[in-house]
Amino acid sequence: MVLTGLAIVITVCLMAVFAPLVAPYDPIKSTGKILQPPNSAHLMGTDNLGRDVLSRIIFGSRVVLAVVISAAIISMSIGVPLGLTSGYFGGKLDRALSMLMDSMYAFPGLILAIAIAAVLGPSVVNAVVAISVVYIPTYFRMIRGQTLSIKSLLFVEAARAMGASDWRIMRKYILPNLIPTLVVVFSLSVADAILTEAGLSFLGFIVSAPTPDWGFELASGRPYLPAGYWWMITFPGLMVMILSLGFALIGEGMSEIYAPRREK
Amino acid sequence: MLLEIKNLRTYFFTKRGTIKAVDDVSFGIDKGEFISIVGESGCGKSTLAYSVIRLVEHPGKIVGGEIIFDGENLLTLSEEKIREIRGKEIGMIFQDPMTCLDPLEKIGDQIAETIVEHKRISRKEAIQTASKMLEKVGLPADRVNYYPHQLSGGQRQRVMIAMAISLNPKLLIADEPTTALDVIVQEKIMNLLDDMRREGRAIMLITHDFALASERSDKIAVMYAGWLVEFGKSDEIANEPLHPYSRGLIDSVPDVWVDRDIKPLPGFPPDLANPPKGCRFRPRCPFATEKCEEEPQTFDLDGRIVKCWRYES
Numbered sequence: 001m002v003l004t005g006l007a008i009v010i011t012v013c014l015m016a017v018f019a020p021l022v023a024p025y026d027p028i029k030s031t032g033k034i035l036q037p038p039n040s041a042h043l044m045g046t047d048n049l050g051r052d053v054l055s056r057i058i059f060g061s062r063v064v065l066a067v068v069i070s071a072a073i074i075s076m077s078i079g080v081p082l083g084l085t086s087g088y089f090g091g092k093l094d095r096a097l098s099m100l101m102d103s104m105y106a107f108p109g110l111i112l113a114i115a116i117a118a119v120l121g122p123s124v125v126n127a128v129v130a131i132s133v134v135y136i137p138t139y140f141r142m143i144r145g146q147t148l149s150i151k152s153l154l155f156v157e158a159a160r161a162m163g164a165s166d167w168r169i170m171r172k173y174i175l176p177n178l179i180p181t182l183v184v185v186f187s188l189s190v191a192d193a194i195l196t197e198a199g200l201s202f203l204g205f206i207v208s209a210p211t212p213d214w215g216f217e218l219a220s221g222r223p224y225l226p227a228g229y230w231w232m233i234t235f236p237g238l239m240v241m242i243l244s245l246g247f248a249l250i251g252e253g254m255s256e257i258y259a260p261r262r263e264k
Numbered sequence: 265m266l267l268e269i270k271n272l273r274t275y276f277f278t279k280r281g282t283i284k285a286v287d288d289v290s291f292g293i294d295k296g297e298f299i300s301i302v303g304e305s306g307c308g309k310s311t312l313a314y315s316v317i318r319l320v321e322h323p324g325k326i327v328g329g330e331i332i333f334d335g336e337n338l339l340t341l342s343e344e345k346i347r348e349i350r351g352k353e354i355g356m357i358f359q360d361p362m363t364c365l366d367p368l369e370k371i372g373d374q375i376a377e378t379i380v381e382h383k384r385i386s387r388k389e390a391i392q393t394a395s396k397m398l399e400k401v402g403l404p405a406d407r408v409n410y411y412p413h414q415l416s417g418g419q420r421q422r423v424m425i426a427m428a429i430s431l432n433p434k435l436l437i438a439d440e441p442t443t444a445l446d447v448i449v450q451e452k453i454m455n456l457l458d459d460m461r462r463e464g465r466a467i468m469l470i471t472h473d474f475a476l477a478s479e480r481s482d483k484i485a486v487m488y489a490g491w492l493v494e495f496g497k498s499d500e501i502a503n504e505p506l507h508p509y510s511r512g513l514i515d516s517v518p519d520v521w522v523d524r525d526i527k528p529l530p531g532f533p534p535d536l537a538n539p540p541k542g543c544r545f546r547p548r549c550p551f552a553t554e555k556c557e558e559e560p561q562t563f564d565l566d567g568r569i570v571k572c573w574r575y576e577s
Contacts, residue, residue, distance in 0.1 A: 090322075154364035161317060161358075162378040162427065163351035172377065176368045 001256065005187075005249030012243050016061040025052035027059040028210045035229050045231035048224055053217075053231060057239055060212040064243065067124060067206065068193045071131035072186060078132070079139025080182065086140070087147030088170055098144070105137040109192065110199045117205040127206040131196055135189045142185045143178060150177050180258040187251030194244040214240050265332075266466050267316070267435055268292040272329035274308075274315045281537040285311040285324065287490040290562075291569070293435065298458075298467045300477030300498070302513065303487035304533050309470045312487070313437050316468075317350050334434065352382045355428030357438040361420035361445075365412040371398075372408025375427045382431055397426035401456055418449035425456060429465075436460055439470045454480055474513050478502035486510045489534050489544040496568035506570040508549045543573070 015022055024043075025031055030050035031042070038045045044053035082101075086094040104112070116130035150156065151174060159169050200206050201215025209220070214236040221232030274286040285308040293299050301309045314320050316331055318338060331338040333353065338346060350356070358364040366374055375397060376390035383390075395405035401422040412420060421441060428436055438457060442450035458480065461467050471477050477484050478498045486494040486507060494507040505511045512529040531548040534540055540547050542557035549556065555573045563575040 154358055154360055155366045157319070158356070158358055158364040158424070158427075159366075159377075161319060161350055161356035162381070163347045163349070164378075164381055165347060168381065172369075173366055177366070 001249050002253030005246045005251075005253060008242060008246030009250065012061050012239075012246065013065065015058050016065050019059050019062060023052075023055040023058040025055040027051060027055040027212045035224070037229075038231055044235045045229075047217075047221065047232050048229075053235055056212040056217060057214065057235055060214045060217060060236065061239070061243075063124065063201075063207060063211065063213040064194060064197055064215075064240075067127050067131065067197050068190055071128045071193055071197075072135065072190045074128065074132035075135040075189070076139050076182070076186060079136040080143050080178075082136075083140040083143030084147050084170055084174065084178070087144035088151055088166065088174065094144075097140070101137040101140045104133075105141070109134045109196050113196050113200055114203065114205065117200055122205045122208070124206055127197065127200055130200065130205075131193050134196060135193060138189050139185060142181055146178050146181045147174055150174050180254070184251050184255040184258065187247045187254065191244045191247035191251060194240060194247065198240045265292045266295045266297075266334065267468075268330075268332040269312075269316070270330040270332070272312070272315060272331065273327045274311050274320055274324060275327050276324045278323055278537065283536040284490045284539070285536060286315060288329075289487075289490075289492045290329075291485055291492060291495050293466045293468060295434070295466055296461060296464045297483065298461050298469070298481040299483045299485060300469045300471055300481040301485045301487060302471055302474050302477045304472060304513075306533055306536075307487045308490040308536075309472075309487055310439055313356075313439050313468065313470050316437060317354050317356060318346050319350075348382065351378055351428075351433070352431045353433050354435045354437060355431070355433035357421070357424050357428050357436065357441045359440040359443055361417050361424055361441075364424055365420055367412055370409055370411055371415070371423050375408075375423070375430050378427055379430050393430060394426070397430045398423070400429070401426045402452070417445050418452065421445060421449075421453055422456065425453070425460070429460060433465065435466045435468065437468045437470070440472070441469070442476075443471075450476075474502075474517060475519075486513070489539055490536055491544060491571055492562075492569070493545065493572065494568070494570045496570075500568060506565070506568060506575060507545075507572050508551050508574075509545050512548070 028051065031046060031052060032050055033046055034050040035048055036042055036046040042052050042054065044057065046052055082097060086097045113130040113134045116133055117126055120126035120129060156169055156173050159173050197206070198215035198218070201213045202219045204216070204219065207213045207216050217236035218233050224232055269292065270290050272286055272289045273284070276283040276285055289312060301312060303309050311320065311324065315326055316338070318326070320326060326339060333349070338349065365371065372391050372394045375394035376387060379385065379390040379393055380387060391408060395408045398407050399405050403419060403422050415423065442453050445453065454476070457467055457469065469477065469481060478501065481498050483496060484498050484501045485492055486509060488509045494501060494505065494510045501510055502514065505514055515527040516529050518526050529548060534544055534547070543549070543560050546552045546556045551574060560571050560573045562569060562571045565575060
């Protein structure tokens with residue numbers, strides 16, 4: 001499971017990094033032949049402006065990965081310290097933070113992201129901000145819960161009895177024990193964030209023409225679907241699904257390794 | 265006197281009410297003395313131990329008394345100061361060696377961690393000290409590179425002891441250090457504690473094993489329902505217990521050497537949120553009289569301390 005996921009994710013990453021080498025055509029220039037169905041020259045056909053769909057998908061992976069990964073790193077670097085201190089110290093701070101995070105969690109992710117992106121205005125940076133805010137509560141809740149259970153373990157108590165400070169206990173004893181959880185939460189939240197990104201992009205909150213991005217391709221191909229030009233939206237849609245599946249497989253597989261369930 | 269506990273009260277403020285886990289306990293430990301604290305589960309032994317290093321967790325709170333250690337009242341020290349005392353002056357050994365080591369760190373690093381926290385020495389030196397400590401507790405020095413899961417329970421308990429003595433503390437508190445181990449290993453660990461005592465350290469052993477306590481320690485403190493009901497020299501208490509509860513504790517355990525009937529103590533320790541009026545042992549006491557509806561005073565009979573009306577006069 002993990003290996004399949006890794007294979008998918010690594011393939012897409014390589015595709016993004018080496019896009020200019022891999023892509024058969026320029027993603028922005030027209031080839032002159034519009035709305036061609038998939039054929040040997042254009043494996044995924046061409047769009048209404050005559051651009052090669054495959055090349056646009058290859059270049060589009062750059063935006064998706066950049067937005068999603070940087071958003072995940074930002075929300076992790078905010079959610080993890082907050083969850084850790086909140087769970088470790090408890091008390092009023094914990095109550096207040098948990099309430100704040102729960103109220104954020106109550107919104108459906110995409111709706112919250114749209115609201116934030118709409119306020120900030122459409123741009124790649126703002127999309128990163130919007131998506132990272134959406135996933136902060138996910139990290140916070142998982143890390144807080146894990147911290148609560150790890151801090152009650154005896155070795156933490158023992159460290160305290162040996163005179164370790166709170167900061168040291170959090171950094172040296174609790175954080176390393178959180179890493180398995182973190183890997184799982186990271187992959188699963190990225191899998192989800194890919195869908196959110198595609199949604200935002202579809203609504204035009206991330207890139208504008210002619211920059212290629214999968215969600216955006218879906219939007220621009222949509223008017224042509226009723227006329228039978230299926231390839232313009234099918235392939236970007238498939239890619240969103242496959243990449244998200246890749247991360248989800250990594251996450252699920254990892255959680256299976258770290259916390260095997262008995263019945264299968 | 266190395267450690268003097270005076271009228272210590274540690275209460276837990278729960279939804280069900282105030283639980284007086286340690287209620288007006290006073291006794292002292294001399295330098296190099298081995299003292300055991302015995303009693304049933306839930307009578308406040310561990311809370312007493314944790315109170316000494318001020319690690320009582322919410323909703324517990326030390327509400328009164330003094331803990332004088334080396335001339336200083338630990339209860340009025342700043343959080344920073346008490347942290348220096350923990351580990352460096354007072355070492356602690358825990359009950360369950362299986363969970364008291366971090367599974368992700370090599371044991372040498374864990375011991376070194378403690379040393380570096382308190383002393384300004386390099387990590388390398390700390391690791392060297394760690395391996396010396398391991399040898400001292402009877403483990404090969406190369407075990408510093410082992411992870412906890414590679415060691416057995418007894419070995420892990422040795423690691424805990426090595427960690428606790430790595431800073432040469434004056435007092436070692438051992439909270440049921442052998443409960444999770446078999447008797448052979450128990451013997452070895454207790455011998456190790458004895459060695460530590462011979463080096464001049466005071467030992468405070470928390471246990472529910474009266475035989476173990478009387479065999480190993482100089483003095484025994486018997487706790488019941490948060491009270492210190494009897495305190496005195498081990499052999500005196502073992503041979504002639506004064507408090508009916510101490511008597512009950514001794515009689516309820518079979519003796520391999522003497523053929524006698526086991527007399528179990530009837531009943532259970534009281535609910536500390538709602539203890540019986542007067543003497544807390546009254547409902548289980550075979551000698552209870554009307555007088556016992558009043559809280560007994562603590563009487564001092566030539567150095568033996570007992571909290572029971574039978575010794576009034």
